[in-house]
Amino acid sequence: MHGRPRKAPKPEDEAASSAKAQKLRALQTQFFSFHHNKIYTKEAVELSAKLLEINPESYTAWNYRKLAVEHYLNLPDCNPDSIKSVLDDELRVVENALRQNFKSYGAWHHRKWVLSKGHSSIDNELRLLDKFQKADSRNFHAWNYRRFVAESMKRSEQDELKYTEDMIYANFSNYSAWHNRSVLLSALFDKKAEGFLLKEKVLPEEYEFIHQAIFTDPDDQSGWFYHLWLLDQTVTTDSPLLASSWPGHGSDVLLVGDRCYNGSAFSPFSALHSDSGSFPIVLYFNQPVRGVNSSTVTVECGFNKNEDLLWKPLSASNSQTARVWVAHLKVSSSDLHSTVEVSVGHTKGIISTRGFEYSHPSMLSFKVHVQPMERDSSQVSVAESISLREENFKVYGKQSEESIIDSFDQLIIKNGHETTASNWRFEALAKEIECFRELLSLVDCKIGKLTLARLLKAYDAMSYPFANKLVHSEEVLELYSDLMKLDRTHYQFYKDERSIVLLQKYKDSVSSAICGPICLRLNNLSLSRMGAFEKLLWVQMLDLSHNELQSIEGLEAMQLLSCLSLRNNKLRSLTALEPLRKLKLLRILDISYNQIGDHSIDTTRYVCSSPLSHSVGSELNRDETVTSDVALINNWEAFYIFKDFNLNQLDIVGNTIADEKFKSVLVKIMPKLKQLDGKLLD
Amino acid sequence: MDDIPPYPPIDPTTFDLIVIGTGLPESIIAAASSTASKSVLHLDPYPFYGSHFSSLPLADLPSFLSSHSTSPSPPRSPSSDDPNEFSLLEFATRPLYSSIDISTFSPNLLDQHSRKFNLDVAGPRVFFCADKSIELLLRTGTNQYMEFKSVDATFVGDNKGNLWSVPDSRAAIFKDKSLGLVEKNKLMRFFKLVQGHLAGEQDIKISEEDLQSPFVDFLNKMGLPPKIKSFILYAIAMADYDQEDTGVCRDLLKTKDGIDQLALYNASIGRFQNASGAFLYPIYGQGELSQAFCRRAAVKGCLYVLRMPVTALLVDKDTGCYKGVRLASGQDIFSQKLILDPTFKVTLPSGSSPPLPLKEKLPFFSLKDDKGKIARGICITKTSLKPDISNFLVVYPPRSLFPEQVTSIRLLQIASNLAVCLPGMFVLYISALCNDDDQGKKLIHAVMNTLLTVPLDSESNAAVQSETAENGSAVQDETSESSSGGPSDSGEEKPTLLWSALYSQELTLGQVDFICSTPMPDGKLNYNDLIDTTFKIFQEIYPGEEFFPETSLENPEGDGDASPET
16 A cells, blocks of 8 residues: 555556546546436436446536435435435445545545435444555545544544554554544543543653654654654643743833933843834743733733733734734823833633633733933934944943843743643653653664754753753754754755754853844854744844845844844845834844845745735735836835835845846835935935 | 275376375375376375374374384395295384373363364474465465464563563564563664665665674674564574574574575565464364375375385395385385385395485485484463463573573464364474483473473373373473472463373484485474475486476466465
8 A cells, every 4th residue: 555666557557547538538428418407317326426436536426416415305205214225325336436546535525425414324434444444544534534433423532542552553654543643632631531631641651652663663754743742742831821021020121212322220121212102012922822902911001001002913924823912002201210010811811822721820010211302313313324333233341241141031931830830741851852862872863863852952941941051952953963964855944943942042152142232143153044032022133144044934023123134144035024024113124145036936925825815915905006106016025025114224235136126116115215225315 | 004994906006106105295296296297106004194294183193103103123034935026125114203191181071072183293383474385385276275374473481481472573563562662673673674685775785794694693793682682583583493502503593594584484474464473374283284285186196095004115136126015905016216204214135235314415405403303292271371362373492491491492372263172272282302302301391381280180191191101201290290389470370281292203304315205394383494305305206397387277366265264
C-alpha cells in the first residue's frame, strides 16, 4: 500500500484502460441525459450505480443519487420499509465504489450523507471500517469516517483509544492512528473524563508510549508528530496569560512634547515623545486571545474610567484574535502627573483560540508625567535628518549598565500562581530532555536534534521568569547551527529558529548592544527572523541593519517604534512591510539595500492571506479618487503599504524597485514625507 | 513386522531405482526420480510412511524407538549356497536410538486415545515460511497434500521459567516490554543494517572482512548488549553451539551465514497473509511431509509396498556390484540403483574397498559431525506453558539453564488445533545436540524441570515403561527430586507432565558409494540442510537429471495453498 514504487503501465494495461474509458464515456453520456431530465426511474438509478462502480470519482453521479433518494423519500406511498430499502441500496453502491477506490472522497461523503438520514443501522459501519482499515491501516478517509461513526454510535473515547493502540501495536508507522489518538485525548481532557482529569497523570504514559516508537525507529516520522503534540500539551497552559506590557507595572512614563530628550530624572526607558498627548498601552499575551475590550480591560486614570477606550488587535491577519493588543490613552494636558491603573481580566470575556478563559486577573499600575512642549517639533524634524548612524547611539554610562540590564525585564509579568501548577511540566520536560540526549548519543538524527532544541527552549522559557537565565541557550544555538549544516533543505527554517533564540538570550549580551536609552542595536547578528517582542515593547529606535531578515512578522507589537532601520537585509517585497502599517508612531524608515523588486513574483502573496485578502481589497476600493490614478493602480502594492504611513524620512535606495518613477509615486502616496533617500523634498 | 502379510509378488521385477525407507530424503528422491521418468520401487518395512521422520500414535512411538535401539546383530556370512549368479549380502541394522525413557503419569487417559496422537519422531521441527522446503513444496505442487498453521511466536527461556518474547520484527521491538529504549534502538538499527545490506544499498554494506569474521564478533562490534546478542544468535539465527566459547563451539557461525539466517527469518515473517509468525507447522504432524512426497512420487508412477522388509542385498558374484534386493517375502527384485535408509549397514564382502563416508566423497556435505548425538524429548501436558498462546517455539541459549550447557535447547509446543493430540492437550518437543546420552538427558531434564511439574509417584510407571534404558529412570528420579525442592519463581502453576519420552538419536550421515544411504534427521529446526543433502544424493545417482524440473509443475496456481488455514 505504502512505499511501493509505481510501475510503468504495460501496453495491455493501456489498452484496457482505453477500453474502460470508452465504456465510461458511453455510460456518462446516457447518465447526463437522465440527470438533466430529472429521470429517477429504476433503470436510470441503476445506470448511475454502474457508472460509480467504474468511476467512484464522479461527483455528479453521487449528487444525482442524492437527488434520486430525496425523490423517492418524498413519494406519497413511501413507508419505513421502502425507505430502508432505498438507503440500503445506497450503502451497497458506496461499498462497491469503495472497493474500486477506497480513497474516494465522493463515496465516503455519500455514505455519511446516507447515514445522517438516520434510517440505517450504524453497527454495520464498524465492521465495514475494520475491513478497510485492515486493508490499509493508514487510510485517513477510513479514520475520518471512523470518527464520524464512533460519534454517531456514542462509542466511548476510551474504546476508540484502545482501538488506536491496537492499530499502533500492529504497525506504529501510522500517522492516522497517532493523530486519532491526539484527537481522542484532547476530547477526554476537555470532558475531564474519569482517568483523564489530570494531564500530569496521562501525559507521562503517552511519552513512555511514543518513546518506544521513536527509539525503535527514529527515522519514522509518524511518531515525531505525536511527540510534537505531546510537547505542546505539556508546554501550553490552558488559560492564556499576560506575558508583558508597556508601560510596565510600577514604571514612570514621561511624555515629552518634542523629540529632544533632555535628560530628566526619570528612567530613560519610559520617556516617550508624543505630539498628540496620547500614548499606547500594549498588552502582550502568551497566546492569541480574543475579547479584549473596555469591559474586560479597564483603564483608570484618576477619575477617568476611559470607558470608550478602543482596544485593537495587532496581528498580521485582520482577525479579531491576536497575542498583542493596543489602545491609545489620551492624557488630559491639565494633569501633569497621574497614575494609571490597568486591570486585565477581572470581567470574563478574554478567551484563547483554544477556547480557554483568561483566569488570572492582573493589575498594572504606572505613573504618567507630561512634559509640556518647549519647541516646535516640526521645525526640528525638518532641520535635522535623524539617522541611525553610530553617533546617534550614544554610549550609555558604564555605571548605569547594570540598571539597564535589570530594567530589561521590567516589562515581563511574573505569573507566580503558575509555579506550583507547573512542576509536573518541568519534570516532564526534564525527563524528555534526558531521553533525547540519550537518543542522540546513539544516533545522529536530525529530527532528534530539532526536538531536543525545542525541548530545551521550552524548558528555558518556562523557567525564565524564575531562574532569570536561559541556561540552555548556548546548546540550543549549537543544535540549530548543526542542523543548518546537516539539513540544507530546511536551512532557512533552522536559521529563523536560531535567530529567535539569539534574540531571547539577548539579555546576556545586552551590555554591548544597547547604546541609548530607547534605542536598540541588533545589527550584524545574521538574524533571519525577529522575535522576543514581548521584551522589546519599550524600543523606540531599532537598528536591524546588516542582518538576513526576509520577514519582519511580529514587529507590529513594537508600538513605540519611531525610527527603524532595515538597511541591508533580505526583504523581497513591499508586502513584507505589512507589519509596519500598524506602527502609528513610525516616522523614520530605512529599507535601503534590500531585495525589493528583485523577484518578480511575490510569493508571500500566495502564502499569506493577509495583504490581499478580500477584506483588504474592499478597504482599497473605498478610496476611489486615488485609485483612479494610473500610476497608483500599477503600483497598488506600494499604495496599499505606504498610504497609512506617517513617515517623515524614507530610505529605499539599493532596491531594484526604487527607480525615479517609483520614487515619484511614493511622494504622491505619502504627502507628508519630508526626506527620501537623504534628499529633502519640497 | 513379525507377521509379513501375504503380498502378491511384485511385478515387474526390475526397476531403475529401489528406495528402502520412507523417510523424507528417501521420499524426495523417490519423487524426484519418478518425475525424471525413472521406474522406482519404494519399500518400507513399517505400515506407515516417514520412517525416522514419521509422526506416530502414542502407543507406537516407544516400540518404533526400541526396534531401532538394539545393538547391531552380527552379520551373517554371505550365504554361498545361493543357486544364482548372485551372492547374498545380509543387512546389519544400526542402533539409531538409545537411552529411551518413556514415563506415563496418566496411563488410562493416554492409552485409550493413543491414535489421537501424532507424535513427531524427529521433533522439534518447523518450516520457515520462506525456507527451501516450502519452496520445494510449492515448486513440486506437493503442497496440495498438506495443510499448515502458523507457529505464532518465539520465546527465549531462562532458568526461572520465564519466557521472553523474541523481538524479531519492527512491530515486535516496539511492543516489547522487556527491552530498554536504548536496546530497542540498537536492535532495530542492526536489523536495518542487515536489511540494507541484503537489499544491496550502497552506503550500508557490511564489509567482506566482517562477513568472514565470526558473527558473534560482528554483533559485539555493533555494540549489541548481551541479551540482544543472545536473541539474535540463538533465537533468530538458530545457532546450535555456544558462540562465545570457541573451545566447545563446533559450528562457529560466520557473519555471512548469520546474515543469511536473518534474511531467511525476515523473509519468512509476513510471507503468507494468515501466518503471523515466521514458522509453519503441518496439521497431523511432520510425518505428513514425507507422506506428501510419497504421494507425489506415486502420481508419477512410483510403486509403493509398505510392510515389506528387505532381508539381503544381491551382489554380482564376480564383480561385487549391486544387482538387487531380496524381500522378506522371498522375492528378488533387481534395479540399477539403490537408496537405503540409515537403519541399514551394509557389510561388504571381504576384499572389496570400504565405502567412503559421504562427507569425504562430497566435501560440500553440510551435515554435522556424525560423532555427536541429538537428545530428543516429547512431553504431553494439559496446560499451555504460556496462557493465551498455543503454538510457539522456545529457545534456551547456551548457559541459560546451567553453566555447563554448551548447546541451545529448543522446545516447540504444539496444540490440539494441529491435530497432534487430544483436544485441550499440548505436545512439547525438546531437542539439544550433545556428546553422549548422559549429557543429552541432563539438557532435556533441565528444560523439563524448569517448565513442568513432574509427578513424584511415577517410579513404578517409569520403571515399567522404560524397557531399554536402565539408567535413564535413575537420572529422571534424581532430577525430579531436585526440582521439587525449589518452588517456581514465576509464581504461576507449572503444567503437569502427563507422559514423556526421552531418547538420544544418532546423527548418522548418509553415504554415497557402492550403495547410497540417506541421513538421519539432523539437529536443525528446519529441513534446509536435509534438502541440500538429498539434492546432492540425487545428483550423485542421476548426475544428468534435473531435480524437479520447472516444467513438471502440475499445479501452477498452487502458491496460495501453502499458506496455513485460518
